[in-house]
Amino acid sequence: MTPRHRLIVGNWKMHKTIPEARDFVARLAELLTPAPPDSMVEIVLAPPFTALAAVSTAIKSLPIGLSAQDMHWEDLGAFTGAVSPLMLKDLGCRYVIIGHSERRRDFGETDATVNKKVAAALRHGLRPILCIGETWDQRTNSQTEQVLSAQLTAALTGIEKDQAGDVVIAYEPVWAIGSDHPATAQQAHDAHRHIRARVTALWGQDAGERLVILYGGSVKPDNIGELLASREVNGALIGGACLDPLQFAKMLSIASSTT
Numbered sequence: 001m002t003p004r005h006r007l008i009v010g011n012w013k014m015h016k017t018i019p020e021a022r023d024f025v026a027r028l029a030e031l032l033t034p035a036p037p038d039s040m041v042e043i044v045l046a047p048p049f050t051a052l053a054a055v056s057t058a059i060k061s062l063p064i065g066l067s068a069q070d071m072h073w074e075d076l077g078a079f080t081g082a083v084s085p086l087m088l089k090d091l092g093c094r095y096v097i098i099g100h101s102e103r104r105r106d107f108g109e110t111d112a113t114v115n116k117k118v119a120a121a122l123r124h125g126l127r128p129i130l131c132i133g134e135t136w137d138q139r140t141n142s143q144t145e146q147v148l149s150a151q152l153t154a155a156l157t158g159i160e161k162d163q164a165g166d167v168v169i170a171y172e173p174v175w176a177i178g179s180d181h182p183a184t185a186q187q188a189h190d191a192h193r194h195i196r197a198r199v200t201a202l203w204g205q206d207a208g209e210r211l212v213i214l215y216g217g218s219v220k221p222d223n224i225g226e227l228l229a230s231r232e233v234n235g236a237l238i239g240g241a242c243l244d245p246l247q248f249a250k251m252l253s254i255a256s257s258t259t
């Protein structure tokens with residue numbers, strides 16, 4: 001069996017001041033010493049905007065990448081409160097989470113704005129972590145695949161096949177986020193298969209096979225191994241359980257031991 005690349009992203013949401021962020025990185029660095037997870041596990045932290053600069057400095061000599069949790073699609077302009085892709089690049093971000101369901105639910109994010117943000121991220125060499133997922137009502141009405149297809153199609157409209165390698169998809173069923181009710185390994189596997197099939201239809205076999213699809217929604221040390229067991233699941237987007245360095249390191253170690 002060939003080893004598999006895994007991407008594990010810690011989404012801090014609206015947590016941690018600058019000193020707390022620095023403490024987290026220092027503690028995580030200790031926990032990853034002497035043996036960080038093998039190079040097949042890529043570690044990314046997504047702190048709030050206010051802590052990006054501090055985390056960027058703190059991770060400089062560590063095998064850890066940086067992501068933002070959102071951005072505007074314009075490079076600059078009169079957009080009070082917004083942060084542009086250029087600013088994220090400045091801070092050393094390689095990734096940016098786009099279309100998280102909390103932004104869709106609470107901040108008026110639409111498929112159209114998600115599409116603009118995905119295009120802007122790619123234009124600036126940032127890898128978008130595009131979040132899609134169904135609500136519980138949609139799942140119980142057998143609309144999961146239809147919803148995932150519609151969100152994917154809308155978000156990727158106009159994106160060229162040669163940019164496919166930079167796109168990461170996060171399957172995050174809305175009902176599983178922060179709920180203590182993760183999707184079962186089978187539900188995640190099925191949804192990821194569907195997403196991969198849609199991307200294959202859009203961009204071809206090669207892009208479909210290479211596509212990195214993360215699972216997100218109540219990932220914890222006690223379920224990450226099972227979720228990552230499917231070859232369709234290439235990593236995890238972790239919220240609540242990533243805030244504690246010990247738990248996060250535990251999940252990295254499990255991801256590493258099951259590649």
Ligand code: PGA
Nearest residue numbers: 177178217218238239240
């Ligand atoms: P959770 O959040 O792990 O707390 O469910 C995941 C996410 O929303 O990215």
